[in-house]
Amino acid sequence: MIILFVFEIILLTGKLCCLGNVADVIISEDEQEVNIVNKKIQWEAELAQALQRSKAEMKPILLDFHNPH
Amino acid sequence: MDAVTYSQQSVVLFIEHNLIPLRVAFDAQPLASDFAVTWTPTMVIVDSQGKEHHRIVGFFDAEALISSLLLGLGKVEYDSNKFNEALGYLEKLVTEFSESDSAPEGIFLIGVSRYKNTSNPLPLKEAYEQLQKRYPASTWTKRAYPYRLL
Numbered sequence: 001m002i003i004l005f006v007f008e009i010i011l012l013t014g015k016l017c018c019l020g021n022v023a024d025v026i027i028s029e030d031e032q033e034v035n036i037v038n039k040k041i042q043w044e045a046e047l048a049q050a051l052q053r054s055k056a057e058m059k060p061i062l063l064d065f066h067n068p069h
Numbered sequence: 070m071d072a073v074t075y076s077q078q079s080v081v082l083f084i085e086h087n088l089i090p091l092r093v094a095f096d097a098q099p100l101a102s103d104f105a106v107t108w109t110p111t112m113v114i115v116d117s118q119g120k121e122h123h124r125i126v127g128f129f130d131a132e133a134l135i136s137s138l139l140l141g142l143g144k145v146e147y148d149s150n151k152f153n154e155a156l157g158y159l160e161k162l163v164t165e166f167s168e169s170d171s172a173p174e175g176i177f178l179i180g181v182s183r184y185k186n187t188s189n190p191l192p193l194k195e196a197y198e199q200l201q202k203r204y205p206a207s208t209w210t211k212r213a214y215p216y217r218l219l
Binding site: 038039040041042043044045046047050051053054055057058059060061062063064065066067068 | 075
């Protein structure tokens, strides 16, 4: 069991390294799920593109006015 | 917002699932003028036609932001006369975020949406009674005050 656990940790580490900053990995072991998620919001930068996606995906737009300084 | 709220996985997943996120600088023209933005952070929920339905100004933590976004999503549907869809978001808001600042407005809009769906005024009275019981000091309780007579 311990060997299996260590093996999965090694596998997981490898997957995380491959995925870089965005990791979304699901591991199943004895009906137990470990869900590791490390995502960032993928902001659109142009209104036209956001409107196009809004129509296609039938979702409203969250327009964030931010101060970059 | 980036360090405290937008980095929370609950916020990332909620926005990814329900909204198209668009970020511009506070002084980006013509958007800043079109939406009369005078302070940051300002977040506006707009529909696919570019029409505003909900606005959030100032810092919100993750739970406050998600609850306010649920309210905004409900208002998008409500403003389009899609009351069943609006009720889906609003009922989730008042059930899962009952302690949030957005919950009283959610109860108010649930009452109005149910009334508009059925032409039965009873949901308006129920909304007032629920607001009076749970949020007696809320401005939405005051706004629903006349419904007690229905």
